[in-house]
Amino acid sequence: MYRFLLRPRWLAFHLLVLVLIPSFVLLGRWQFGRYEERSASSSLATGNLAAAPVALTSLDTPGGTVPASVRFRGVTASGHFDPAHELLVRRRVQNGQPGFFVLTPLVTADGTAVVVNRGWVPMGPTAETPPEVPPAPLGEVTVTGRLRQSETEDSTGINDRPGLPPRQVLLIDTPGIGKGMPYELFGGYVELTAQRPASATAPEPVPEPDVGGGGGLNLAYGVQWWLFIGIAIGGWIMLIRREARDLQTERESTTASGAVPAPGH
Template sequence: MYRFLLTPRWLALHVVVLLVIPAFVFLGRWQFGRYEERSSSSHQTTANMSAAPVPLEGLVPPGAPMRAHDRYRPVTVTGTFDAGAQLLVRRRVQDTRVGFYVLTPLRTADGVGVLVNRGWVKAGATADAPPEVPPPSTGEVTVTGRLQPSETEETTGIRNRPGLPPGQVLLINTESVGRGLPYKLLDGYVELTGQQPQAQAAPAPVPAPDVGGGGGLNLAYGVQWWLFIGIAIGGWILLIRREAADLRAEAAKGEKETVDA
């Protein structure tokens, strides 16, 4: 009755099922791995953002690289804005609108600089029109903000290119920006959340990251891929049983016709 399982058509189906099952196992495990990775990152981000602000140079001493696990840590730094070295970071979207981040170096009393993302401004009326940018505060200020690592093409997916208008960049990269400054920059940059004394006018603040998901979508996808394994096996068995039932029905019909004849 089950000799049909050795026919070419059924052998091909067996091969497909045997290939699909390990593929679904791999995809499910990969999604679970992504879930664990993103959940861990989400917990780290939440813990960092809820920490008390600390002096920036305590986390990023001059000449030392910023540590990846310090991202989003609230920091404070005191100095004066270098308005002449201010840059606009192109192609930044906020509230579904394309605009610029306003990147202004803050020079400390120790003579080192810190890149400060003061916030977002909307693009000009045309592609060539410069945006309206509130000037930075004059005099000494104390900035509070979220610590961020330097951006690269690999971490952002933004392709850097030359030929931009003067005073504009595509990436907030400490190394490349620092080449045009007469003082050293601390690694990373600060995403401004507060300033004392407060500025009379300021760009729109960059919103805090949304960490609520925590990889939940990856968990759902992982479960989905493993459910597909059960569906594939169940469908395979169902097809075999249906084929066997059809063959039995044909055999019974043939026997009946023979008896009637």
């Protein structure tokens, strides 16, 4: 009865199922790997956000690189702001509005500086109109904020380009920004959350970053791919049984009528 399984179209169907099953296994394993990776990253970021602030110099150095393991960690630094070298970061959206981040170097006692993202300001009435930026406070200040890694095109998806208006940038690229500064910059930058003494007016604070849900979608997709394995096998068995049943019905009908069954049946 099951000789039909050796027909060319059935052999092709068997081959398709044999290809799909390991493919679904690999896709499921890949999604589970992404789930574990994102869960670990989310847990690390959540822990860093909740940790007590430490001195900036304990996690970052001038000309250094901020490792991913300490991103979003709270840090403190003291010095005076240098408004003469303040920069605006274009194309930053907050509260559903386009605007700018305000980057002001904080010069420390040893003459090095850290870029501080003081917050967000909305764009002007036109693209050519400079935004209104609250001035940085004068004198000695102590800032507290989230330590962030220098931005790149790959990490942000933003394509950097030349020809921008003076003192405007597209990326918070501290090595690139440092080339135009009269002092050495720390490798990362600080996203301001508090300042002593506080300013009477200031840019709008940048909200706490969304660290994600730990890869829940990847877990769901992994389960989905593995469910497809059962569907593929179940469908394969169902089609075989239906074909065998149809052939059996046809054979019984042919026998009852006295006709000779067709070859291969």
